[in-house]
Amino acid sequence: MRGEEAVTTNKGEAMRTIYEYTLEVGENSIKMPRGAMLLRVGGQGESVCLWALVDTENRAELRHLRAFRTGQELPDDFVHQDYAKGVNGERYIGTALCGEFVWHVFERWARAMSEVNCCCEEHAQGRGVGEGNPAGGEEC
Numbered sequence: 001m002r003g004e005e006a007v008t009t010n011k012g013e014a015m016r017t018i019y020e021y022t023l024e025v026g027e028n029s030i031k032m033p034r035g036a037m038l039l040r041v042g043g044q045g046e047s048v049c050l051w052a053l054v055d056t057e058n059r060a061e062l063r064h065l066r067a068f069r070t071g072q073e074l075p076d077d078f079v080h081q082d083y084a085k086g087v088n089g090e091r092y093i094g095t096a097l098c099g100e101f102v103w104h105v106f107e108r109w110a111r112a113m114s115e116v117n118c119c120c121e122e123h124a125q126g127r128g129v130g131e132g133n134p135a136g137g138e139e140c
Contacts, residue, residue: 016054022050023047023105027064029063031062039051048105050093065106067104068104078090
């Protein structure tokens, strides 16, 4: 799935670069370096592509994305993060024009207390998988 490495910068021994990933319609589970920053989605020909800033020295993790066509019925388990009251949700990444269709890409995330190093709900709010602990890893 990884495409060309478009931009690279050196950061000590680790290498930061931008990778391109091709998305399929519907569910996508993409292995990318942990902590990758999703930059943009766009169309290339008939393909929906995602560009992410990655640190190549980081361990790989799975990121879960969904691509929906305009007018397509959303699945019953779709919950936009602005309205999420539970532990799961979808974060909007971007919109891409591909051929005659317009696609909308969302990242699925889980917000579970075990994914942060803090025991309070306040610090868990709004933090997705792999995004770390805003409290700096200390318990409240």
